[in-house]
Amino acid sequence: MNQPKISVFHEIPCQLGEGPGYDPLTKNAWWFDIITGRLFEKPVAGGDVEIHQIGQMASALAVVDEQYQLIATETGLVLRNRQNGRLEMHQPIEADNPLTRSNDARVHPAGAFWVGTMGKKAEEGAGSIYWYRKGELRRLFSDISITNSICFSPDGRIAYFADTARNIIWRVDTDSETGLPIGEPTEFYRHREKGGVDGSVVDGHGNLWNACWGRSAVDVYAPSGKPIHSITMPVKQPSCPAFVSEDTASMIVTTAYHDMSEAYHRTDPDAGKTYLLEMSGKGRFDPPVIL
Numbered sequence: 001m002n003q004p005k006i007s008v009f010h011e012i013p014c015q016l017g018e019g020p021g022y023d024p025l026t027k028n029a030w031w032f033d034i035i036t037g038r039l040f041e042k043p044v045a046g047g048d049v050e051i052h053q054i055g056q057m058a059s060a061l062a063v064v065d066e067q068y069q070l071i072a073t074e075t076g077l078v079l080r081n082r083q084n085g086r087l088e089m090h091q092p093i094e095a096d097n098p099l100t101r102s103n104d105a106r107v108h109p110a111g112a113f114w115v116g117t118m119g120k121k122a123e124e125g126a127g128s129i130y131w132y133r134k135g136e137l138r139r140l141f142s143d144i145s146i147t148n149s150i151c152f153s154p155d156g157r158i159a160y161f162a163d164t165a166r167n168i169i170w171r172v173d174t175d176s177e178t179g180l181p182i183g184e185p186t187e188f189y190r191h192r193e194k195g196g197v198d199g200s201v202v203d204g205h206g207n208l209w210n211a212c213w214g215r216s217a218v219d220v221y222a223p224s225g226k227p228i229h230s231i232t233m234p235v236k237q238p239s240c241p242a243f244v245s246e247d248t249a250s251m252i253v254t255t256a257y258h259d260m261s262e263a264y265h266r267t268d269p270d271a272g273k274t275y276l277l278e279m280s281g282k283g284r285f286d287p288p289v290i291l
Contacts, residue, residue, distance in 0.1 A: 004231060004279035009252050010042060010049055013272025017254030018199065019060035019072075019105065020242035020274070022285050029244050031254050031274055034059045034101070039071070039080075040274070044244045052085060054078070057120075060105035062113050062289035070289050072115045074101035077132060090291070091137055093117065093130055100126055104148045104199055104240070109156035111290035112179030114140070116147025122165065129161055131180060134290055140181055149200035149210060152179075153223070154284060160188060160208060164198060167191040169210070171225075189225045199240025203249055204282030211238040211253060218253060218277070231277065236268045241277075249281025 014033035022029050028041045037056050042049040057074040064070050069080045076092035094100045094117055105115040112133035119126030127144040130137055145165035152159050156176035162169040170185035188208075191197050195215025202208050206223040216236050220229040235255045243251045257271035265271060 002279050004250075004277040006234060007276050007278075008270070008273050009276040010040065010274040012040075012049070012051075013257060013270075014038075014040075014254065014274070015272065016239070016256045016258040017272060017274060018103070018239050018256075019058075020199075020240055020252050020254050021061055021063075022242060022244045022252075023063050024285055025063065025066055029242070029252050030061055031242075031252065032059050032061075034103075035258065037073075052080075054080075054087065057101045059102045060115065062105070062107045062286065064288055064291060070113065070291070072102035072105045072113075074120075077113070077115070091132060091135075093137065094128075099123065103127070103146065104150045104161075106150045106152065106201075107286040107289050108152050108159065108174065108179030109154070109287055110175075110177055110179040111287055113289045114150045114159065114161070114179070116144070116150055116161070118144070118146050122146055124165070127163075132289070133179060138180075141185070146196075148198050149208075151200045151202045151208065153202055153206055154204060158223075160200060160202070161185075162197045162200070164196045164213065167196055169197055169200070169208070169221075189221055189227075198238070199254075201241050201243060201251070202284065203243065204246070204284050209241050209251070211240050213237050213239060213256075233275065235271050235273070235275075237271060238275075243283030243285065244276075245283045246285060247283070248279065249283050250276070250278045251283065252276055 015035040020031040037054040039052040060072040075095040128142040149162035171188040172185040173182040195212040198211040198213040200210040
């Protein structure tokens with residue numbers, strides 16, 4: 001696996017960059033700054049970035065169609081009108097719990113949105129993972145401290161998720177037609193090195209790419225769970241990758257300076273910027289969510 005060309009995709013730093021993705025309808029990449037509730041959109045081919053204020057903590061986005069996006073926020077799933085920016089609550093998730101917020105999320109090949117929550121102060125066991133599809137919401141897993149690494153195999157038969165606090169990535173079989181789990185999760189990879197497993201995405205070959213928070217790395221795992229490659233990042237806290245090409249493995253990677261002391265931040269001055277990694281391989285895009 002080749003070493004990528006790494007460059008800054010966007011200079012404005014995010015306190016807690018998360019939830020990157022790519023929209024084939026607009027050819028824009030998107031990402032969030034969770035803490036400030038900002039959604040960033042930028043053409044992958046180059047151009048100015050648009051910054052949208054969501055008005056609350058927000059962390060992930062699913063494409064609906066040419067008119068709407070579905071955004072995971074601290075109160076639930078919010079529909080955003082692309083043309084006028086109007087926001088409308090679509091499906092509350094833990095809206096009555098001011099201590100939690102959304103975190104990692106991704107769309108299953110069946111069009112189901114898996115959305116993770118967590119405590120705003122990463123309280124132990126405060127998070128859950130939910131499944132949403134065709135107007136139905138189910139809680140799949142609970143007692144998770146920091147939900148992360150939600151992603152799926154290309155055929156939709158395997159789901160992955162992690163608890164960063166425990167540094168474990170799990171895998172669970174899923175129904176390819178609904179995106180619902182089948183059976184119980186098993187351990188995919190237990191991270192024992194420095195840093196914590198954060199956001200992940202699966203490529204067209206079934207390999208899982210994980211951003212390792214605190215270790216300046218994006219690590220690649222085979223479908224068996226065997227580590228096969230590691231890419232060194234120029235910042236200490238990469239948070240999540242997302243492919244921006246189906247013909248290559250080129251991706252954007254969000255990063256963060258959240259919880260850094262002033263002294264530590266001085267040792268990592270580019271923390272929070274969003275990066276572009278250009279390399280060969282086979283990327284994948286999330287499908288639209290089915291409302």
